[in-house]
Amino acid sequence: xxxxxTPPMLAKHVLAIALIGGxxxxxxxxxxxxxxxxxxxxxxxxxxxxxxxxxGFLWYRxxxxxxxxxxxxxxxxxxxxxxxxxxxxxxxxxxxxxxxxFRRPVLxxxxxxxxxxxxxxxxxLDEYNDYLAWLNANPGxxxxxxxxxxxxxx
Numbered sequence: 001x002x003x004x005x006t007p008p009m010l011a012k013h014v015l016a017i018a019l020i021g022g023x024x025x026x027x028x029x030x031x032x033x034x035x036x037x038x039x040x041x042x043x044x045x046x047x048x049x050x051x052x053x054x055x056g057f058l059w060y061r062x063x064x065x066x067x068x069x070x071x072x073x074x075x076x077x078x079x080x081x082x083x084x085x086x087x088x089x090x091x092x093x094x095x096x097x098x099x100x101x102f103r104r105p106v107l108x109x110x111x112x113x114x115x116x117x118x119x120x121x122x123x124x125l126d127e128y129n130d131y132l133a134w135l136n137a138n139p140g141x142x143x144x145x146x147x148x149x150x151x152x153x154x
Contacts, residue, residue, distance in 0.1 A: 003066045016059035023052035 003009065027048035034041035134146055 003069075004063065009062075009066060012059065012062055016055055019055045020052045020059075023048045023055065027052070 004013075027045055030041045030045040030048060034045050131146060135141070135143070138145075
């Protein structure tokens with residue numbers, strides 16, 4: 001039960017109670033407006049209690065989840081944490097935090113080199129690109145009207 005009185009759970013309890021109370025108060029207010037003759041308020045009179053019930057459901061689910069997770073206990077004989085040596089900077093990497101002990105790679109887009117072989121042709125990709133080009137050229141047409149791939153001479 002201690003898991004239900006931690007600061008994050010207490011904040012959730014306060015928020016849930018405030019929301020449920022506020023939604024029910026808004027529902028009561030809409031009922032008073034609806035009984036005064038505002039017909040649109042009848043819809044809101046039923047909507048606000050549904051919102052309150054949904055918050056109650058989420059609150060119940062949070063409590064069940066907190067109670068079903070095993071309690072975290074401190075290990076009795078914890079091994080000392082080994083310090084990771086800080087490596088010198090490597091080209092293309094950066095350290096997110098000074099002294100963090102790890103490097104995170106930076107993604108750099110690759111450039112085509114002059115001697116690289118061109119990619120092998122992909123007939124399915126070419127056909128799909130033809131289909132997209134046809135759809136772009138015929139914006140009002142349906143996809144079922146696509147005549148098929150136009151093959152060049154050869």
